[in-house]
Amino acid sequence: MEKVPIKWQKKYLQIMNRRITVRSICSGDLHMLLTWRNSPHVRDFMLTRHLISESEHYEWFLNKNKDSLCTRLIVEENESPLGYVQFDEVAERGEAVWTFHLKPDAPPGSGTKLGLHALNYAFDVLGFCVIHGKVLDFNNKSISFHYKMGFIKKTILQNQLTINKNPVSLICFKLDKKAWQKTCVR
């Protein structure tokens, strides 16, 4: 059985009734991923916020294929795609920055399933020792979500970008493997 925070054991039994799997992305996912990525539900909370064209998306796919430090994953529930997760390793030092989003019509609770499985995968399969997250300061859902997953707030990068003429800061989170293991049981 996969690891799960002790406080969630009861809830997790319900989650386990539905089969969650993690797999690498493939070219057959490209159209779906572009639709997800361009939806306001996702685009409004990303650092890159313009509408992405098909050619730009395809270029991204090919370029990242050559990047050995980047892992791109689809989390599936009952063999149906639920969300996307990307881990970019930082300078081959066993640490990675993650970014993620659900499909636009995912029901509540989906983020928790995605986070649990993606983080287990990151620590156990990919072998990372630290995962970092960077969140736009108005993305309250993702800020709460990071705390729920056990991340701690590391720093705030003030006024990193301007959105609709407003300065926006980045909240930087960190989760290390030891902290994840401490709060989890198999």
Ligand SMILES: CC(C)(COP(=O)(O)OP(=O)(O)OC[C@H]1O[C@@H](n2cnc3c(N)ncnc32)[C@H](O)[C@@H]1OP(=O)(O)O)[C@@H](O)C(=O)NCCC(=O)NCCS
């Ligand atoms: C962030 C995201 C994955 C959360 O998914 P979700 O399905 O809403 O998550 P869950 O329902 O499992 O809730 C997980 C936690 O998120 C937080 N959360 C969820 N909805 C929230 C809301 N409306 N307000 C504040 N916090 C919220 C809570 O901490 C919640 O835990 P709780 O239910 O125990 O209180 C999802 O909203 C998403 O894909 N957002 C768009 C992309 C994005 O922002 N990516 C992150 C970039 S840093």
